[in-house]
């Protein structure tokens with residue numbers, strides 16, 4: 001079936017940085033459906049040719065050595081531009097007529113909302129009359145942020161549900177499009193050797209870290225409203241938490257997967273009192289003039305999942321800007337052996353499974369081994385696997401997500417109940433933080449967050465695994481050599 005991707009917010013950063021480069025890459029790999037086209041919608045009057053010329057430059061920049069002039073020339077005729085203001089309701093009729101003329105026959109349509117979120121409701125209403133009772137598919141992809149708290153997310157869900165059925169709505173979280181995030185499910189559910197250990201009997205704690213070196217910089221006006229909890233926790237970290245903690249779905253389909261994820265989020269113990277929040281969360285801020293004095297650019301949160309598998313296992317989540325290195329990783333710490341018969345270093349490093357989501361994508365198992373040519377001294381070594389496709393760069397998450405949206409597969413998109421359950425966890429923390437008199441703990445750029453974060457986790461009985469991603473021998477302890 002022919003398919004049209006309509007991007008609202010065509011002149012925005014996401015379109016040129018992510019969406020068009022992803023479509024170009026899919027075209028280059030011959031993965032797009034026959035008869036696909038892209039129509040960008042924005043207010044500025046532009047011709048198709050002028051828009052294509054702009055996108056050529058940005059696509060070249062963002063696809064690097066994958067950019068080939070001849071491939072671009074073959075791809076570009078499928079790109080079109082439509083000047084329209086989403087706040088003018090009659091625009092949607094004109095757009096519909098324009099799309100029908102371009103398509104010249106039946107075609108699925110995927111509407112991508114990449115404008116400022118303040119227009120989502122208006123666009124959904126405008127599209128309403130054109131997306132119901134058609135023989136061809138009509139889907140809507142909604143970019144983050146999906147609401148700013150539980151009630152705004154519920155409201156947005158209600159508005160979307162007035163015009164679209166849930167299976168037509170694709171709420172994007174680009175972390176789910178990352179190959180390594182998808183591989184968590186494969187690692188867990190396509191192998192028999194890890195899953196028996198994947199529970200409270202063997203796992204002492206789980207740490208999920210998403211640290212970035214980048215500063216807030218020019219995004220300060222957005223970030224001062226959002227802060228790290230809304231920006232990274234409600235969506236990306238909650239999704240990683242679900243992938244690690246969920247039960248095996250009965251089959252790999254969108255609803256079976258999302259049912260299991262929702263169960264995890266619902267089992268997260270709510271933080272009800274200020275005391276809960278004070279002891280289970282920590283917030284930090286690095287110094288940047290444009291940042292509000294009370295905005296958190298770093299957070300660490302301890303969660304408990306009250307179910308049979310995870311009772312008593314703390315999940316430590318943290319994320320920060322201006323950190324020492326970029327690393328998104330999931331670390332599972334196993335219990336120490338119940339009885340030690342060898343002289344062991346103190347403190348003893350437990351077995352660890354490290355899933356490196358990015359960069360240096362891969363998996364490591366850290367274990368004890370004998371130091372050669374000693375009596376029975378032991379040290380920690382690692383087994384490692386590097387996740388790559390024959391040495392090539394892993395595809396950007398948007399490639400997979402756009403393709404799935406074009407094909408109507410919602411497995412890697414968030415369902416309405418999932419988004420709301422995630423907000424239910426975040427809301428009480430954010431509300432308490434907003435009213436706290438003390439500012440966030442300061443931390444230095446290029447650090448691992450506020451100094452107090454080490455003491456905080458220690459008091460809770462844990463220890464951060466702070467390691468920048470260098471794939472080889474990262475976990476090795478050579479001190480015994």
Ligand code: BG6
Pocket residue numbers: 144174212231232328
């Ligand atoms: C976005 C956040 O959703 O994710 C940004 O708004 C953050 O603040 C980005 O930098 C991180 O994405 P990635 O793929 O670079 O880890």
